[in-house]
Amino acid sequence: MKVVIAPDSFKGSLSAQAVAGAMAEGVRKVSPCAAVELVPIADGGEGTVDCLLAAIGGEKVEVQVHDPLGRPVLAHYGILKHGTVVLEVAVAAGLGLISDGERDVLHANTAGVGELIAHALDAGRTSFVIGLGGSATNDAGIGMLHALGARFYDVEGRELPPTPEACLRLAHIDTKGMHPKLNDATIRVACDVSNPLCGPLGATAVYGPQKGVTPDLLPILDKALEQFAMVVQRDLDFPILDFPGSGAAGGLGGAFGGVMKAELVQGIDLILQECAFDTTLVDADFVLTGEGKTDSQTVHGKAVQGVAMRAKLQGIPVFCVSGAVAEGTNELYECGVTALFSITPGPVSLVESMNSTYEYLVRSVENITRVYLAGRH
Structure with missing residues (x-):
C-alpha cells in the first residue's frame, strides 16, 4: 500500500512536518510495511x-x-x-x-x-x-x-x-x-x-x-x-x-x-508544482491531508483544496483530517475530498486539544487506515 501524506500546519500547535509525522505513525500502526510519502505543504504563508x-x-x-x-x-x-x-x-x-x-x-x-x-x-x-x-x-x-x-x-x-x-x-x-x-x-x-x-x-x-x-x-x-x-x-x-x-x-x-x-x-499550486506532487501521487492508494481548521475558506485556494484537486485528477481518494471541521465545507467533496474528519475525540478545552494534537492525529489516522483496508478487502 502506498499512502501520500500532504498536510498543512496546524497553526499554533504543530508544524506541517510534525503533522505529517503523526499521520505516518497512524498509518504504520495498522500497516507497518506501507510505503508512506511525506509531503508537508504550505500555501505561501509561514512554513x-x-x-x-x-x-x-x-x-x-x-x-x-x-x-x-x-x-x-x-x-x-x-x-x-x-x-x-x-x-x-x-x-x-x-x-x-x-x-x-x-x-x-x-x-x-x-x-x-x-x-x-x-x-x-x-x-x-x-x-x-x-x-x-x-x-x-x-x-x-x-x-x-x-x-x-x-x-x-x-x-x-x-x-x-x-x-x-x-x-x-x-x-x-x-x-x-x-x-x-x-x-x-x-x-x-x-x-x-x-x-x-x-x-x-x-x-x-x-x-x-x-x-x-x-x-x-x-x-x-x-x-x-x-x-x-x-x-x-x-x-x-x-x-x-x-x-x-x-x-x-x-x-x-x-x-x-x-x-x-x-x-x-x-x-x-506553486508549492505543489515545486514539490513535483503529481509525480508523487502516481500509484498512491489514498492521500491524507489536513489543517488546523477546515471551513468555508478552505475551498478558496487553500492547501487542502489544492491537494484534493490534484489527487482527483488521478482518481485517488483523499481524507482530510483536521483539528476542527466547520459548516460550509461541502464544496470540498466536489474538489476531490472523499471524507472530512475532525481529530477531536469529544468535548475538550482548546488548550487540551492543542496540547494533544499529535496523539489525536495518530489515533484518527489509525482508524481511517483501518476503515480503508476493511473496505478494500
Whole structure:
C-alpha cells in the first residue's frame, strides 16, 4: 500500500512536518510495511521555506534585516537544491515580529523583504519563489522597493521616506537605481487571495484591521495605496489598482506585479508544482491531508483544496483530517475530498486539544487506515 501524506500546519500547535509525522505513525500502526510519502505543504504563508526544503532539499541562509518598524531582526531564506530561492514575507515583515501595542501601520514597511531579496541577488541567485502570507504591513511594497533601490518623490521633487503615510504625497517613482540583477531575475509570487489594491475588497479594508488599522485610519491608508497605484500606472505604465492579487500582503502583491513584473500565482499550486506532487501521487492508494481548521475558506485556494484537486485528477481518494471541521465545507467533496474528519475525540478545552494534537492525529489516522483496508478487502 502506498499512502501520500500532504498536510498543512496546524497553526499554533504543530508544524506541517510534525503533522505529517503523526499521520505516518497512524498509518504504520495498522500497516507497518506501507510505503508512506511525506509531503508537508504550505500555501505561501509561514512554513513555506521549511516545507520546500524538506520536500526538495537545500540550505537555509540567515540574514540580518530590518523588521516592519526598522529594528534589526535575524531573518532567513532557503536555497533549494536546484538553485531557486524561496522566501517568506513573514520572516521580515510579519505580524509575529511586533506586539499588539507596537502596531503602527502608518509607518511600518516591508524594507526587510527587499533586503532579503537583495542579499540573494548579490549572491548570484536569479530564480525566486516568494510567499506573501502573514504580513504586518500596509505599505504597497514601498519599503521593499526602496531597499532594492527605488526612490520616491513628492510634487516638488523632495525625496520621500518609504512609508504608507508618505504615499499620500507621492508624485513620482524613480526605478532607474533598482538592483541591476533584477533584470535577470524570475520571480514567482505565491498568493492565495485575488483582492484588488483598494476599495471595500482591497488590502486595507479586508486585511488592515488585523494589522492595527482602525476605522479612522482606513480611508487614509486606502487613499495612500490609491495614490501609489496612480503613480505606478503613470510612471511605469502598469495598472495595479484593479490587478487581481495586488491587495495581497498590504499591497505587496501590487509592487511585485506592477513594479517588479513578477508572476502572481495561486500559492498552493506553486508549492505543489515545486514539490513535483503529481509525480508523487502516481500509484498512491489514498492521500491524507489536513489543517488546523477546515471551513468555508478552505475551498478558496487553500492547501487542502489544492491537494484534493490534484489527487482527483488521478482518481485517488483523499481524507482530510483536521483539528476542527466547520459548516460550509461541502464544496470540498466536489474538489476531490472523499471524507472530512475532525481529530477531536469529544468535548475538550482548546488548550487540551492543542496540547494533544499529535496523539489525536495518530489515533484518527489509525482508524481511517483501518476503515480503508476493511473496505478494500
